[in-house]
Amino acid sequence: MVEVKNIALLGSTGSIGTQTLDVIAEYPHLFRAHTLTAGRRWELLASQARKFRPERVVIADESLYEQLKEALADLPVKVEAGAAAIAECVKDAELDMVLTAMVGYSGLAPTIEAIKAGKTIALANKETLVVGGQLISQLLENSSSCIIPVDSEHSAIFQCLVGESEREAEKIILTASGGPFRKLTPTQLENVTVKDALRHPNWDMGAKVTIDSASMMNKGFEMIEAHWLFDCPSEKIEVVVHPQSIVHSMVEFTDGSIKAQLGVPDMHLPIRYALGYPRRLPSGQPSLRLEQYAELTFERPDLRKFPLLRFAFDAISLGGTMPCILNAANEIAVAAFLDERIRFVEMPYIVENTMNRVAFSKDVDYAALVATNEEARRVASQIVSSL
Ligand code: MG
Numbered sequence: 001m002v003e004v005k006n007i008a009l010l011g012s013t014g015s016i017g018t019q020t021l022d023v024i025a026e027y028p029h030l031f032r033a034h035t036l037t038a039g040r041r042w043e044l045l046a047s048q049a050r051k052f053r054p055e056r057v058v059i060a061d062e063s064l065y066e067q068l069k070e071a072l073a074d075l076p077v078k079v080e081a082g083a084a085a086i087a088e089c090v091k092d093a094e095l096d097m098v099l100t101a102m103v104g105y106s107g108l109a110p111t112i113e114a115i116k117a118g119k120t121i122a123l124a125n126k127e128t129l130v131v132g133g134q135l136i137s138q139l140l141e142n143s144s145s146c147i148i149p150v151d152s153e154h155s156a157i158f159q160c161l162v163g164e165s166e167r168e169a170e171k172i173i174l175t176a177s178g179g180p181f182r183k184l185t186p187t188q189l190e191n192v193t194v195k196d197a198l199r200h201p202n203w204d205m206g207a208k209v210t211i212d213s214a215s216m217m218n219k220g221f222e223m224i225e226a227h228w229l230f231d232c233p234s235e236k237i238e239v240v241v242h243p244q245s246i247v248h249s250m251v252e253f254t255d256g257s258i259k260a261q262l263g264v265p266d267m268h269l270p271i272r273y274a275l276g277y278p279r280r281l282p283s284g285q286p287s288l289r290l291e292q293y294a295e296l297t298f299e300r301p302d303l304r305k306f307p308l309l310r311f312a313f314d315a316i317s318l319g320g321t322m323p324c325i326l327n328a329a330n331e332i333a334v335a336a337f338l339d340e341r342i343r344f345v346e347m348p349y350i351v352e353n354t355m356n357r358v359a360f361s362k363d364v365d366y367a368a369l370v371a372t373n374e375e376a377r378r379v380a381s382q383i384v385s386s387l
Helices: 015-026 042-052 062-071 083-089 104-116 126-141 152-161 207-215 217-229 268-276 307-318 322-338 344-357 366-386
Strands: 005-010 031-038 056-059 078-081 097-100 120-123 146-149 169-176 237-241 247-253 258-262
Touching (some): 005 015, 005 104, 015 031, 015 042, 015 268, 031 042, 031 083, 042 056, 042 062, 056 062, 056 083, 062 078, 083 104, 097 268, 104 120, 104 322, 126 146, 126 217, 126 322, 126 366, 146 152, 146 217, 146 268, 152 169, 152 217, 152 247, 152 258, 152 268, 169 217, 207 217, 207 322, 207 344, 217 237, 217 307, 217 322, 307 344, 322 344, 322 366, 344 366
Parallel strands (some): 005 097, 031 056, 056 078
Antiparallel strands (some): 169 247
16 A cells, blocks of 8 residues: 655745646545645635645745734634744644745745655755755765655656666756847847746746746756756756757767657656656646657857846856855845846846845855845845845
């Protein structure tokens, strides 16, 4: 008999979170939503708790605790609040897996705690490895924990590497859709609006990652993520624009052979793989019909038009806390763009100047990351106000 996996879903109300609950509902004999956490959306969290009957729910914003507690008063569920409670809940002895789908830097602390507790991690929060990749890698060496990637590209690379020796992998080829602005001239790019940037051609995602896709910062983050996940130097990671988003990524091996993973652009697929690993779960979803795609194309990214992708390569080669600075500056820049306080093309300016101004160190411990994150956010906010 197969045992039910108890899952803590961090960020249950976001795009990945709700799609993960779809998958859990698809296989109730395999998975149980044991713990659900959310940032601010307490009403959705309450209705999820009503449907999935978890042991525990945690809301990050402590001011929303009373409302949530009240809404769930008739259910036998533990209700907690605050970032510290989220970092604590991943240690629960009943948990088999922690899926981290919260947005941004906030994913780092609970991931560290889950590794220390030896939990299997399904990683959907890319900022965790961007900011703390070095620290996370060190922690994993001394832990029984392991990371299964949920991001579609990293799931693809992971799947290409199953049964292979990582030493025989020569190159990672990371595919990018190129986002909604792939064909715009630099002049046209000057005038794009928030609405334009939120219209992603292939993937349905949260606002932050959709903006990052439009600026190609997302692909830079994914390169850094791949570097840490697969212990691969950045020189051996190539970004290729593939607008149809059917090939989710590839690995080239020492003999010149290339393996690719293909599928429809639907996050339920990599979520299903991460939850079911090492098994593949049968699914009733419509499969990919290659004949419906007239062509699959590949081209080089334009680094002059999308400098944030280049900054990611700079940040990882400088190492230390520089990727943390890159991430913090980008979080501030994206928030300012979404608030319509800055233009799309001003985001790289903010990130580059923050990287130049904030002191970075080669040593990375948790305290250094926290301090650097705060300082970089302060400097980036100052640059935003000066524009
Ligand atoms: Mg991705």
